[in-house]
Amino acid sequence: MPRMNSMRALLDLDLPLIAVSFADEDSERAAAEARSAGVDVAELRIDRFARTDVGHVREQVGAFAGLPVLATVRSAAEGGGWSGAEEARLELFREVAPLVDAVDVELSSREVVADVIAAAHAHDALAIVSYHNFDHTPDIAELDRIARSAKEAGADIVKISTMATNAADLKVLASLLVNAGDTEMIVIAMGEIGTASRIFFPALGSRLTYTFIGHQPTSGQLDYAETSRLIRRFYPEYDRRKGGVDA
Numbered sequence: 001m002p003r004m005n006s007m008r009a010l011l012d013l014d015l016p017l018i019a020v021s022f023a024d025e026d027s028e029r030a031a032a033e034a035r036s037a038g039v040d041v042a043e044l045r046i047d048r049f050a051r052t053d054v055g056h057v058r059e060q061v062g063a064f065a066g067l068p069v070l071a072t073v074r075s076a077a078e079g080g081g082w083s084g085a086e087e088a089r090l091e092l093f094r095e096v097a098p099l100v101d102a103v104d105v106e107l108s109s110r111e112v113v114a115d116v117i118a119a120a121h122a123h124d125a126l127a128i129v130s131y132h133n134f135d136h137t138p139d140i141a142e143l144d145r146i147a148r149s150a151k152e153a154g155a156d157i158v159k160i161s162t163m164a165t166n167a168a169d170l171k172v173l174a175s176l177l178v179n180a181g182d183t184e185m186i187v188i189a190m191g192e193i194g195t196a197s198r199i200f201f202p203a204l205g206s207r208l209t210y211t212f213i214g215h216q217p218t219s220g221q222l223d224y225a226e227t228s229r230l231i232r233r234f235y236p237e238y239d240r241r242k243g244g245v246d247a
């Protein structure tokens, strides 16, 4: 039976969307809180789970039923917690693809990226192809090249998340968004200087902003409550248009 991809339905509204990242701690409670708070997307950071056997991972995804779910198994090479074999990571992606709305795989994960995208597409899940740089923001030519490669690899959404160390970095990332053409993008400037990007890059077309409830995972992130307040403040359409989809 074809299933509805609820993240795609939200994206189609063309509004800023707010994700909260979760590991596998007390998922039933966390999911209930996310549902009642009106979180748009639950990002499951499977790479940060205490256990990654298939049964456990499926159960965790199940706990978030009713919310759009994005599955991430971030490689250690890009700042994630996955240091296991690539084959096992691919297997996890294949297991969750039929259960989730989107997956996030790094462009640099050359061994598995094509297969992860194919697994997502086989189940009508969106493929986010990502690039992270926790050290600096590369120049615009390099970022353009990365974004083009991710798109060519089959990304539905290209995600670029880099450390901003000065105002010029913010401008580089903003120009990437402004010149994205028909490439769907998520662009994040990490670090304290980048905090503004988490609220204002959606105005330039960034499709998702990442937040947390509880412990701050990445420098510069605002928590869900504050993000949600600011998004509502700056995007008056947010509540009005989303109402129809969430119901």
Ligand SMILES: O=C1C[C@@](O)(C(=O)O)C[C@@H](O)[C@@H]1O
Pocket: 021, 043, 045, 072, 104, 132, 161, 188, 190, 210, 211, 218, 221
């Ligand atoms: O890559 C991203 C962006 C992020 O690192 C951030 O800085 O908001 C948070 C991660 O959970 C997510 O997968």
